Amino acid sequence: MESKTTVYETSDWKGGLARFFRRLWASIALLSESRIALVGLIIFIIIIFVSLTAPWLATHDPLEGDFLNINASSSREHWLGTDNLGRDIWSRLVYGAQNAMLVSFTVVPLGLILGVILGGIPGYYGGRVDNIMMRFTDAALSFPGLVLFMAILAILGPGLWQVILALILGGTASLVRFTRGLVLAERERDYVKAAKLIGEHNLRILFMQVIPNVSSPLIVMATVRLGGTLLVFAGLTYLGLGPPPPEPSWGLMLNEARDLMETAPWVAVYPGLAIFITVLGVNLLGDGLRDVLDPRLTEK
Numbered sequence: 001m002e003s004k005t006t007v008y009e010t011s012d013w014k015g016g017l018a019r020f021f022r023r024l025w026a027s028i029a030l031l032s033e034s035r036i037a038l039v040g041l042i043i044f045i046i047i048i049f050v051s052l053t054a055p056w057l058a059t060h061d062p063l064e065g066d067f068l069n070i071n072a073s074s075s076r077e078h079w080l081g082t083d084n085l086g087r088d089i090w091s092r093l094v095y096g097a098q099n100a101m102l103v104s105f106t107v108v109p110l111g112l113i114l115g116v117i118l119g120g121i122p123g124y125y126g127g128r129v130d131n132i133m134m135r136f137t138d139a140a141l142s143f144p145g146l147v148l149f150m151a152i153l154a155i156l157g158p159g160l161w162q163v164i165l166a167l168i169l170g171g172t173a174s175l176v177r178f179t180r181g182l183v184l185a186e187r188e189r190d191y192v193k194a195a196k197l198i199g200e201h202n203l204r205i206l207f208m209q210v211i212p213n214v215s216s217p218l219i220v221m222a223t224v225r226l227g228g229t230l231l232v233f234a235g236l237t238y239l240g241l242g243p244p245p246p247e248p249s250w251g252l253m254l255n256e257a258r259d260l261m262e263t264a265p266w267v268a269v270y271p272g273l274a275i276f277i278t279v280l281g282v283n284l285l286g287d288g289l290r291d292v293l294d295p296r297l298t299e300k
Contacts, residue, residue: 037288043281051097060088062095062248071264081266083256085246089270092248096271099160099242099249100278103233104226107167112222114168115175116211123183124206133176140173146235153241160243163236167229178221182214189213224286227279234275250275 050057059079060066065086069075072082080089122130140148152166186192187210195205211218236242237251245252250271257268 034288034292036284040281040284040288043277044285047097047278048101050094051101054094054098057094058091060091062091063246073266080270083267084260092253093270093274095248096250100230103164104229106164107229108222108225111168111172111175114172115179119176119179120183120206120211123180124187137173137176149236158241158244163233163242167232182217183210186210186214220286220290223289227282230279
């Protein structure tokens with residue numbers, strides 16, 4: 001009777017959510033054990049702060065040009081100089097951070113939710129559902145990532161929200177496969193069998209017990225995908241498939257500066273540095289989390 005009560009309590013939806021958030025908080029707390037992750041977290045927090053306070057940090061309207069200071073170098077009025085239309089580079093960078101963070105914090109969580117649902121259910125149930133879903137996943141993964149995103153955007157058209165949708169649709173397949181692998185291994189554990197014996201619903205077992213228990217690698221996977229999402233977004237905007245001009249975006253700023261590398265290199269250097277530093281911070285955070293949370297790495 002006691003074992004029945006214990007299993008039932010762990011399958012309660014409040015208990016499952018509590019376990020997930022406890023593990024998320026523990027993951028954040030463990031960052032203090034990894035200097036790499038701590039450095040990455042600090043960089044990432046700074047970028048988030050810049051994106052949230054862009055209206056106050058910007059010194060000029062990012063869309064307004066100063067035609068008396070075209071391609072001007074750094075000065076007291078324009079801290080990082082101006083571009084080929086006289087627009088303040090610093091102001092465009094901080095507003096570009098808004099778009100980058102909006103894309104990251106929309107694409108990665110929604111992609112993770114879809115990956116958990118579309119990978120967890122087939123992985124848990126197996127059989128025909130699993131076979132059908134894996135064939136769709138194999139088909140999606142057979143395309144090079146950038147080509148797939150461009151094909152989706154060819155249908156949807158350019159734009160910020162179109163890019164977000166394309167990144168979610170095109171990037172979910174790998175998350176589906178990753179989640180399926182975790183669930184396949186976890187569904188054979190004793191606590192899952194015990195929950196089935198007392199008559200727990202399969203979906204309840206999956207989402208209230210199995211998924212919270214594999215949340216650590218999912219958290220690491222989501223963190224690592226932030227950097228990849230930022231790079232792909234920058235690449236798509238560089239190709240003109242993101243927010244239309246004159247909307248500030250780091251990739252678009254690089255595109256506009258491609259003919260100015262010799263005459264005004266700072267126009268390209270600063271957005272390139274913004275992309276580099278942000279992706280570096282996210283990757284350091286993801287690597288540090290992986291080192292802390294993956295027991296297979298700590299055993300070696």
